Amino acid sequence: MVYSLLRKHKKLVMKSSSIIVSVIVGVVVLLTAWILGNAYRYKFKSTQTITVNGNAKKDFESDLVKWNATFSRKNFELSAASAQLATDRDLVRDFLVQQGIKVGEIRFEAVNIAKDFEYHTDGKGNGYNTFSGYTLSQTVSVESKDLNKVDNASREISTLISKGIELSSSTPNYYYSKLEDLKLELISQASKNAHQRADNIAKESNAGLGSLVKADLGIFQITGQNDNEEYSSGGAFNTTSRKKTANITVKASFLSN
Secondary structure, three states: OHHHHHHHHHHHHHHHHHHHHHHHHHHHHHHHHHHHHHHHHHHHHHOOEEEEEEEEEEEEEOOEEEEEEEEEEEEOOHHHHHHHHHHHHHHHHHHHHHOOOOHHHEEEOOOEEEEEEEEEEOOOOOEEEEEEEEEEEEEEEEEEOOHHHHHHHHHHHHHHHHHOOEEEEOOOEEEOOOHHHHHHHHHHHHHHHHHHHHHHHHHHOOOOEEEEEEEEEOOOEEEEOOOOOOOOOOOOEOOOOOEEEEEEEEEEEEEEO
16 A cells, blocks of 8 residues: 555656646746847847938138249359349249238248259260259249239239249149038038938838937048039049038938837
């Protein structure tokens, strides 16, 4: 009888153990399914983003001009060439001052001295060089915020050629002294534009716009107004146009919910 009771007890214990194991396995399966389901939902949710390009541009006018011209003299005697160049320098300075340019805005670079030679051949076809004189050249540069006066001077300075000055003038280059402020302003506007575009897309899709997850700043481009100038992969930086247009883009990604 005792043996029979022990066998029954053993069967009950085994049956209880099987039930417990089954319950544990079931709980583990349910927990695993819940974790995987939530992970999938999180992954699915995290990939629901709206990516847009925001843009901003502004027309502006340069407030600083840089311009230079080079004049030269040639003579067999170095001292004579130097004296002639000094006379030309005074004429150039006087001309610029008469154009309304301040003395402090005029800068003369160092004099460049070159020894010139001419190549010859004799009756036997042998080549040789002979000294042909010294060429002295000097560059005058002007940096000013009075664009009109410098523009006029750059056009009229060729009149000095009639006085015997060998002179060549470059094209003025125009800059903007508050460029960093302009960049910050356009970045702000482009960011707002990107947010507005993303918000419009979300509304049209019956969705809500979440937080910003990523933003990439595009290349800052400065081109001449109405010049049909192409953008550059490294960023266009126009210096030949007095009136310019600045442009920048912002690529932004927002969560959608």
